[in-house]
Amino acid sequence: MLAQRKSLRYMYKINSTLLKKYDWNLILDPDSARKIGSVVSLANSQAIEFIDEIVKSGFSEEKVDEIKQQIKLIKKKKTTKSHVEKLGRLYCELDELLFMNDYLCIQFDKKTDFDQANKGFYFNNIRFTRLYGTNGGVKNETIVYVSDKVGAELRKRIDNGRDVNKEIVPAKLESYKSLISSASVKVTEPDEMGVLVVRDFVHEIDAEVIRLKDHTDQPPSLEEVYTKVQVNASDGFGLISPEFAARWAADLGLDYIPSGFIVRNSFCKGTLFTFDFVLWAKQKAQTETVKDVWSQLQDISKVQIILTAGMLKLWSSYANIGHYRACCKENGYSYRVTKTTPKKLEQERNLNYQFIQSLHLNEADLDQLLMPTVDEIKDVMGRDWRKSILYLKGNHVGDKNIEMLTYDYAQALMIDPQMINDPFVKRKIREMIDQRINSAKIGELKVKGNYSILSGDPVALLEHMFQFKEVRGLLGAGEFYSRYWLDQGIHQVAAFRAPMTCHNNIRIFRFVENEEINKWYTYLSGVTIINAWDTTTQALNGCDFDGDQIMTTSNEIILSGINESKALICEQKNANAVIPAEQDFVIANKNSFGNEIGQITNSATSMYDKLAEFKPESLEYKTLLERIMSCQHYQQNAIDKAKGIEFHPMPSVWFNYKSNLELDKDTKEVLNVNEFNIRILANKKPYFMIYRYEHLNNDYKKFLSNTNQNSFNRFGCSVAELIEKESKTDEETQFIQSYFNQMPVSRGNSVVNQLCWKIEEHFAARKSKQKSEAFDYSILMSPDRTYSKSTFKKIKDLYDEYKYMTQAYMLGKKVTISNRAAEDTYSDQRRLFTERFKVIASQMCSNEEELCDIIVTLCYTNDQSKQFAWDIVGEKMINNLLKRNDFVISYPELDAAGDIEFSGNRFSMKKKQIGLHEEWVHEYFAK
Numbered sequence: 001m002l003a004q005r006k007s008l009r010y011m012y013k014i015n016s017t018l019l020k021k022y023d024w025n026l027i028l029d030p031d032s033a034r035k036i037g038s039v040v041s042l043a044n045s046q047a048i049e050f051i052d053e054i055v056k057s058g059f060s061e062e063k064v065d066e067i068k069q070q071i072k073l074i075k076k077k078k079t080t081k082s083h084v085e086k087l088g089r090l091y092c093e094l095d096e097l098l099f100m101n102d103y104l105c106i107q108f109d110k111k112t113d114f115d116q117a118n119k120g121f122y123f124n125n126i127r128f129t130r131l132y133g134t135n136g137g138v139k140n141e142t143i144v145y146v147s148d149k150v151g152a153e154l155r156k157r158i159d160n161g162r163d164v165n166k167e168i169v170p171a172k173l174e175s176y177k178s179l180i181s182s183a184s185v186k187v188t189e190p191d192e193m194g195v196l197v198v199r200d201f202v203h204e205i206d207a208e209v210i211r212l213k214d215h216t217d218q219p220p221s222l223e224e225v226y227t228k229v230q231v232n233a234s235d236g237f238g239l240i241s242p243e244f245a246a247r248w249a250a251d252l253g254l255d256y257i258p259s260g261f262i263v264r265n266s267f268c269k270g271t272l273f274t275f276d277f278v279l280w281a282k283q284k285a286q287t288e289t290v291k292d293v294w295s296q297l298q299d300i301s302k303v304q305i306i307l308t309a310g311m312l313k314l315w316s317s318y319a320n321i322g323h324y325r326a327c328c329k330e331n332g333y334s335y336r337v338t339k340t341t342p343k344k345l346e347q348e349r350n351l352n353y354q355f356i357q358s359l360h361l362n363e364a365d366l367d368q369l370l371m372p373t374v375d376e377i378k379d380v381m382g383r384d385w386r387k388s389i390l391y392l393k394g395n396h397v398g399d400k401n402i403e404m405l406t407y408d409y410a411q412a413l414m415i416d417p418q419m420i421n422d423p424f425v426k427r428k429i430r431e432m433i434d435q436r437i438n439s440a441k442i443g444e445l446k447v448k449g450n451y452s453i454l455s456g457d458p459v460a461l462l463e464h465m466f467q468f469k470e471v472r473g474l475l476g477a478g479e480f481y482s483r484y485w486l487d488q489g490i491h492q493v494a495a496f497r498a499p500m501t502c503h504n505n506i507r508i509f510r511f512v513e514n515e516e517i518n519k520w521y522t523y524l525s526g527v528t529i530i531n532a533w534d535t536t537t538q539a540l541n542g543c544d545f546d547g548d549q550i551m552t553t554s555n556e557i558i559l560s561g562i563n564e565s566k567a568l569i570c571e572q573k574n575a576n577a578v579i580p581a582e583q584d585f586v587i588a589n590k591n592s593f594g595n596e597i598g599q600i601t602n603s604a605t606s607m608y609d610k611l612a613e614f615k616p617e618s619l620e621y622k623t624l625l626e627r628i629m630s631c632q633h634y635q636q637n638a639i640d641k642a643k644g645i646e647f648h649p650m651p652s653v654w655f656n657y658k659s660n661l662e663l664d665k666d667t668k669e670v671l672n673v674n675e676f677n678i679r680i681l682a683n684k685k686p687y688f689m690i691y692r693y694e695h696l697n698n699d700y701k702k703f704l705s706n707t708n709q710n711s712f713n714r715f716g717c718s719v720a721e722l723i724e725k726e727s728k729t730d731e732e733t734q735f736i737q738s739y740f741n742q743m744p745v746s747r748g749n750s751v752v753n754q755l756c757w758k759i760e761e762h763f764a765a766r767k768s769k770q771k772s773e774a775f776d777y778s779i780l781m782s783p784d785r786t787y788s789k790s791t792f793k794k795i796k797d798l799y800d801e802y803k804y805m806t807q808a809y810m811l812g813k814k815v816t817i818s819n820r821a822a823e824d825t826y827s828d829q830r831r832l833f834t835e836r837f838k839v840i841a842s843q844m845c846s847n848e849e850e851l852c853d854i855i856v857t858l859c860y861t862n863d864q865s866k867q868f869a870w871d872i873v874g875e876k877m878i879n880n881l882l883k884r885n886d887f888v889i890s891y892p893e894l895d896a897a898g899d900i901e902f903s904g905n906r907f908s909m910k911k912k913q914i915g916l917h918e919e920w921v922h923e924y925f926a927k
Contacts, residue, residue, distance in 0.1 A: 006044040007098065010030070011041075012033055014028075014038055016109050019123075027124055034835075035836065045336075046264065047180040054149075058097075059097050063097060075847065079850055084843055084844070103150070105137065105143060106142065107141055128147055131145055133589040135178065156331070160331050165579060166317050169578075171588040171644060176314065185251070185252060186335075187334070188247050188248060194304035196305070196306045196321070197294075197308070198306060198307075199464075200308045201234045205535075207228075214637075218651075219627070219651055222629060231537070234460075235546070236544040237272070237273060238311055240261060240272040240275070240305045244304040245274040252337060256343045258341045259273060259274055259525055260341045260526070261337050265328065266324075267312060272307075273527065275458045276522075277300065277458075287466065290466060296321075342526060345452055347450065350446055353442050353443035354601070356445075359503075359558065359562065365560070366754055369558070374440070377436055380902075383420065391429075392413070397893070408874070415885050421773040424867070427866075440755075441756040443755060445755070447555040448553060448555060450484065455528070455530070455545055475530075475532070477533035480511050481524075482528045483526075491511045493554050494506065494554075494562055496552075497540040499597065501628065501631040502631065503563065568633075570636040574645075575644050597635050601631070601635070603654070605685070607628045609684075609686035609752075610681070613749070620679055634648075654681070657681060660673060660674040685746065686745065687745045687756060711735070719739060802871075803865075806867070838872050841855070841872050882914075892908070
């Protein structure tokens with residue numbers, strides 16, 4: 001959502017086993033690091049700018065652009081030895097600019113490796129020591145290290161003149177320090193009197209909740225109580241004046257004023273929402289004087305941004321706002337934006353299994369819920385090139401944004417309809433359809449709805465700031481605001497926030513508006529506002545307003561499946577505050593290693609699958625429901641563990657069969673079995689998860705194959721036939737019982753399993769192979785197709801290496817990927833992998849036309865993958881297509897009278913000439 005362009009930088013990411021192999025003294029050049037996947041890309045951040053300043057790197061966007069421009073010019077010239085050598089030098093210069101040589105991260109295989117690394121190690125003859133672990137990094141056992149060259153100065157800047165003698169929880173301070181790593185864009189600094197820091201609006205309400213109380217030697221107890229609940233109604237958000245928001249929007253290259261900016265600064269994190277607080281103060285508070293968090297009076301008319309104490313984490317470490325800002329100036333800090341709210345919220349989004357798994361839906365509900373997704377998939381399966389564009393690019397490709405599209409095979413289809421017969425395009429579309437079918441099987445169903453950033457009530461915060469005798473805000477208990485939904489004429493939606501564990505996390509939002517609301521919330525069209533007077537934030541798994549997002553949908557089936565439930569309140573524990581030393585941070589890192597929250601969430605999903613086996617009035621059902629609710633408590637325990645608080649894990653008897661057996665100490669014979677726990681044991685992932693975890697799918701298929709073979713050998717029939725057999729022997733009955741007991745997944749009749757089976761049924765007849773069509777690949781090449789045999793041979797050898805490396809890459813991906821973060825990491829590695837081969841190819845053949853013709857010939861004259869061509873010369877192929885089609889792109893546009901029906905809408909095809917000169921097009925696609 002940020003339009004300001006910055007070059008990606010590169011950082012070494014080293015596996016600890018590799019460092020240990022070389023006795024913690026590793027030499028690794030950029031190309032070798034790329035080859036083994038030990039490089040990651042980084043967007044700009046405060047940390048990167050600090051390091052550039054400290055080492056005087058000389059980095060600038062202008063230098064990067066200059067080198068890239070020289071590379072483009074050489075690629076237009078004939079391939080010669082001097083051009084190839086110059087390209088090599090230019091790529092080396094680019095690496096020198098873009099690589100961070102004093103800043104790297106290590107992913108640890110063992111905690112003993114972590115201990116060794118913290119003694120200091122050498123990389124490329126430079127000594128490195130620990131800097132910090134980021135919130136996302138420590139979950140994946142990854143820690144940031146810096147060279148001795150920058151370490152002392154960087155740590156001084158991170159501390160930013162804070163009072164180092166103040167006690168604090170080490171894990172919290174570690175998290176606050178690492179905020180400088182957030183990908184962000186620098187924006188205009190507020191004026192001298194432009195920043196106001198105020199106390200949060202924290203108060204108590206009376207509410208009916210379910211309280212979970214921790215116990216040392218047993219699961220938490222659950223109790224429905226009417227009690228006082230503390231609410232921080234401003235947790236993580238502040239305000240920005242419309243005028244200053246417009247200035248920041250200009251800084252970011254936006255053509256609109258966002259409703260909110262997610263910001264960073266020294267020890268500062270949160271969201272600033274656009275609100276005219278100066279006008280409000282004049283009309284409502286009737287004063288321009290307000291007291292800040294240090295009890296000093298400030299003039300609101302001069303203020304441009306309002307921070308809350310919860311945003312400025314270490315406010316108490318500074319004497320006043322002037323002291324804090326002076327320290328920021330001395331150390332080179334600036335306000336930075338990581339994300340903004342969008343110009344428009346989306347109209348459709350996908351659900352996920354966490355949102356669906358606890359809903360009370362019957363078979364007819366499920367059929368109705370999945371049909372929009374099924375219809376959309378079947379629409380594109382008809383191989384209409386126009387519908388393929390809609391599927392690949394979405395419903396909102398229009399005249400105003402057509403030139404902003406990036407080149408890819410979907411855009412090739414928009415340039416020339418013949419591309420529908422390109423075997424690569426056909427395969428990619430088929431793969432996307434297959435992926436979409438599989439994602440639907442795990443509950444990713446299309447509904448009317450969107451994700452939006454959450455805000456508290458700004459008026460309640462202002463009334464608190466100005467010390468109103470009665471703080472009321474504009475929203476009462478049970479009331480919410482969304483300009484998007486109100487404009488749709490919709491006043492009630494279902495609300496979800498991931499990660500979810502139980503039905504109590506689902507809310508129904510009822511939207512209200514009146515003249516006052518519409519006046520003061522005029523800039524807040526892109527957010528969802530929560531009132532200050534109920535337990536919504538607690539119900540949404542303890543959400544706050546520092547950038548947390550919520551998914552809302554008006555889908556009637558979803559709304560009908562919700563039973564509004566009391567919020568769960570987990571007892572909060574406090575970690576010990578100390579004056580942290582380096583060892584305290586190391587311990588905090590170790591405590592945070594691993595993603596136990598994800599495991600706990602999966603356990604809740606397994607319990608929902610088991611829940612479907614029992615009637616609601618049964619003890620088994622009630623016990624499972626309590627265990628599911630308790631998962632929220634164990635999630636909180638996992639968070640507390642990172643803070644150094646004593647951690648009570650989920651009881652193993654809930655998910656481990658052997659834990660429910662009492663064994664003789666000597667003979668190990670089973671003396672007793674906890675039959676009740678065995679009946680409700682959640683030791684398997686539900687069936688639909690085979691489409692989420694490839695290793696589980698492989699285990700399941702292998703089990704079916706082996707068991708079927710065993711059944712044929714013993715009984716002369718398949719397992720399915722044996723199950724249907726009316727009269728069974730004792731041996732056959734025991735075999736079937738063993739079959740279900742040993743199956744690696746649970747086939748319970750849960751909501752998501754039912755959805756999965758229905759999707760499977762809809763696409764059961766889908767053929768595994770497509771009919772090949774004639775395709776003239778010469779349309780991807782230049783008119784003058786000449787190249788040397790020797791160059792062709794070099795590129796062919798590189799093509800063979802690419803195929804080998806791709807196989808290794810895909811194998812590693814299958815073994816490692818288990819979550820979205822890992823998927824993002826591999827996508828980044830895939831891009832870097834491709835860049836490496838682009839560089840090598842251009843150094844073998846510096847002329848881009850010749851290189852394109854060679855690679856297209858290599859890839860399109862055999863039945864092997866064409867991915868190499870699209871990775872290495874995709875840009876040039878697009879340019880060739882544009883030249884052949886007079887630079888005209890066709891695109892579908894919403895049109896009530898259109899002749900194309902897709903996904904419940906009508907479209908008509910439009911054409912636009914996007915450029916008349918190759919150089920312009922080349923420059924456009926190179927952006």
